[in-house]
Amino acid sequence: MELERKLIKKASLEKLYQKLQANGNKIFAPIIKDGKTEFHYNPSYAEVTYDHIQTIQSLKNTVFPKIENLVRFTTDRNGTEVTEVDLAKVPSLVLWGAHPCDAAGFKALKSIFMWDYKDEYFNSRMNKMVVIGLSCYKCDDNCFCTSVGLNPGATNGSDILLTKLSTGDYLAEIITEKGKEIVNAAAELFEAAPAEAKEGNLAQVKQQFSHEKVTKNLAGAFEHPFWVENSLRCIGCGACAFVCPACACFDIQDETKGKTGKRLRCWDSCGFGLFTIHTSGHNPREVQSQRWRQRIMHKFSYMPERNESLGCIGCGRCSRACPVDMNILEQLIALEKIQ
Amino acid sequence: MESIRKRAKELLDSKQVQVIIGYENGTSNKVRASFIKDSAQVDKLIYDERCTQNLALYLVKHEVKHLGKMGIVATIPAMRTINMLISEEQVKPENIVVLGIGEDGKLLDFPDLTVMESFLQKANIELTAKDKEAIEKLKKMTTQEKFDYWSNALETCFKCYACRSACPLCYCTRCAVECNQPQWIPVQASKNGNYEWHMLRAMHLSGRCVSCGDCGRACPLDIPVHLLTMHMAEESKRLFGVDSGLSMKMESVLSNYKLDDKDNFIL
Ligand code: SF4
Ligand code: SF4
Ligand code: SF4
Ligand code: SF4
Numbered sequence A: 001m002e003l004e005r006k007l008i009k010k011a012s013l014e015k016l017y018q019k020l021q022a023n024g025n026k027i028f029a030p031i032i033k034d035g036k037t038e039f040h041y042n043p044s045y046a047e048v049t050y051d052h053i054q055t056i057q058s059l060k061n062t063v064f065p066k067i068e069n070l071v072r073f074t075t076d077r078n079g080t081e082v083t084e085v086d087l088a089k090v091p092s093l094v095l096w097g098a099h100p101c102d103a104a105g106f107k108a109l110k111s112i113f114m115w116d117y118k119d120e121y122f123n124s125r126m127n128k129m130v131v132i133g134l135s136c137y138k139c140d141d142n143c144f145c146t147s148v149g150l151n152p153g154a155t156n157g158s159d160i161l162l163t164k165l166s167t168g169d170y171l172a173e174i175i176t177e178k179g180k181e182i183v184n185a186a187a188e189l190f191e192a193a194p195a196e197a198k199e200g201n202l203a204q205v206k207q208q209f210s211h212e213k214v215t216k217n218l219a220g221a222f223e224h225p226f227w228v229e230n231s232l233r234c235i236g237c238g239a240c241a242f243v244c245p246a247c248a249c250f251d252i253q254d255e256t257k258g259k260t261g262k263r264l265r266c267w268d269s270c271g272f273g274l275f276t277i278h279t280s281g282h283n284p285r286e287v288q289s290q291r292w293r294q295r296i297m298h299k300f301s302y303m304p305e306r307n308e309s310l311g312c313i314g315c316g317r318c319s320r321a322c323p324v325d326m327n328i329l330e331q332l333i334a335l336e337k338i339q
Numbered sequence B: 001m002e003s004i005r006k007r008a009k010e011l012l013d014s015k016q017v018q019v020i021i022g023y024e025n026g027t028s029n030k031v032r033a034s035f036i037k038d039s040a041q042v043d044k045l046i047y048d049e050r051c052t053q054n055l056a057l058y059l060v061k062h063e064v065k066h067l068g069k070m071g072i073v074a075t076i077p078a079m080r081t082i083n084m085l086i087s088e089e090q091v092k093p094e095n096i097v098v099l100g101i102g103e104d105g106k107l108l109d110f111p112d113l114t115v116m117e118s119f120l121q122k123a124n125i126e127l128t129a130k131d132k133e134a135i136e137k138l139k140k141m142t143t144q145e146k147f148d149y150w151s152n153a154l155e156t157c158f159k160c161y162a163c164r165s166a167c168p169l170c171y172c173t174r175c176a177v178e179c180n181q182p183q184w185i186p187v188q189a190s191k192n193g194n195y196e197w198h199m200l201r202a203m204h205l206s207g208r209c210v211s212c213g214d215c216g217r218a219c220p221l222d223i224p225v226h227l228l229t230m231h232m233a234e235e236s237k238r239l240f241g242v243d244s245g246l247s248m249k250m251e252s253v254l255s256n257y258k259l260d261d262k263d264n265f266i267l
Helices: A010-022 A100-113 A120-127 A177-185 A211-218 A239-243 A288-306 A317-321 A328-337 B002-013 B039-044 B055-060 B076-087 B113-122 B129-139 B143-155 B162-166 B191-204 B214-218 B226-240
Strands: A004-008 A026-033 A036-041 A067-076 A079-084 A093-098 A129-134 A160-164 A170-174 A190-192 A250-257 A260-267 B019-025 B031-036 B070-074 B096-101
Touching: A004 A010, A004 A177, A010 A026, A010 A093, A010 A177, A093 A100, A100 A120, A100 A129, A100 A288, A120 A129, A129 A177, A160 A177, A170 A177, A211 A288, A211 A328, A239 A317, A288 A328, A317 A328, B002 B019, B002 B039, B002 B070, B002 B096, B019 B039, B019 B055, B031 B039, B031 B055, B055 B070, B055 B076, B070 B076, B076 B096, B076 B113, B096 B113, B129 B226, B143 B191, B162 B214, B191 B226, B214 B226
Parallel strands: A026 A093, A093 A129, A129 A160, B019 B070, B070 B096
Antiparallel strands: A004 A170, A004 A190, A026 A036, A067 A079, A067 A260, A160 A170, A250 A260, B019 B031
């Protein structure tokens, strides 16, 4: 659909939030708790903050939960009985105040979970979710959205994108049918588009490398000494993957108690030594540099090639979370130049 | 700083070591581990109050270990770790040279590791004021209050295990949390599962934790898990008189039994 522009006054934004909540939607919005800004379920509007650069954790938990119960089972002498999870019970969710990079992160996940096999768990959650994005007006030196084809006001992935204007009111860009439904159901809260342009109200994120060039270089870089040289300090802790909005590695485990059990899909990381170990004991990614290479290759070479999407949206979370300063931006800038 | 660079250069040039594990400047005013193999690069090495990572972690890392003999810039907790790793037969003393850093940030001269041992016997191994205060606060709580505090703090843990990876004494290649025949610890990152995971870690580090604080620093969610293991370190001292890592021949508190061990805590 064609993008529509409207204005929503500061006071009306609160009314919209309350209306969505009153209509029985679960809301996931950023609040400050114990000095940290993170998304929480159903906070009161007074708690919601618009001032953060980035949350520590990504928002992928909404569609790719850290633990997904795939099936339940009961085993006895006569065999195993399997009970499917009722996906119709997945609640409607409004993601409120997601930054443009995070909204685009869902597209990266979709390119994996809906690639050849269509993952119903992911899809049902995705279908029940509406993303109300919020443009960024500030950034830090870990942000690099503009180097991966996005920008602090990118509409890609949001259903509605809000941008705070100099008046304190918000420009609302209505991007999808889902977004339009919300606007139609609360038409009284929206007004005619403002004259003020969005561009002057966005963070300035300088482009630092060309991702096309990185992808091109990676094609011949599998054996490059770069990987060992730049990852000796990586401790394989997985913090980067757990906070990343586009990392989708998982592990399936059964957890049983007596005769009943659950099959669970849990977050995993290609940075872990156990991730690729075979039953025989052989590990095709034996050392950490090979695992670090996999992380970069997957995001900047294999995904653009196979999934037609980059596996990174430039949020910088991994660099902020890494305990040993493996800064992904620094490495990508270097990879743009390797021979 | 200059003395560290000079010593590093000597060790590399005389081929006494093949790599120096030290600190260098990182991004955004951070510092990070540096692996210097060529003496022309020693000027990258730095040392200041930001250098807190316990570098002894890298002594057991496959790719680092295989570079050859290692010289390591070691703060007091890292020196204690080295003793622990030698006691537990993870590091061969002949494979390492320690560039010790004293409390004043100055380079210490250790002709061999027994001199490091003697230094540590007299060194200040007190916790930082901040950690001490946090532990005292917890100790004053009632059992219920403690339970509530940890339930709240551990609730967000998503079991990335960064705390474990950052700990130089959590070096097992197959941790108990990954064993699933039988499953000791629930897979789920949920209230009980998280509790069990952190209790297990605290127990496995009792009498071994050298109170470097790296587990807490590594946690992306800022959960103060180091307070659990540091508290166990205090308990090992109180009950068994053991401060970990002060010598190269530490006896394990958990797996040694002595006739005069107190058993008043056994229910
Ligand atoms: S890059 Fe950093 S956060 Fe990621 S596994 Fe390595 S040490 Fe951990
Ligand atoms: S790789 Fe790092 S910067 Fe890229 S999307 Fe993931 S967390 Fe963000
Ligand atoms: S590092 Fe933090 S989040 Fe990760 S397992 Fe340890 S306590 Fe949990
Ligand atoms: S448990 Fe934490 S404080 Fe203790 S040695 Fe390990 S990383 Fe250091």
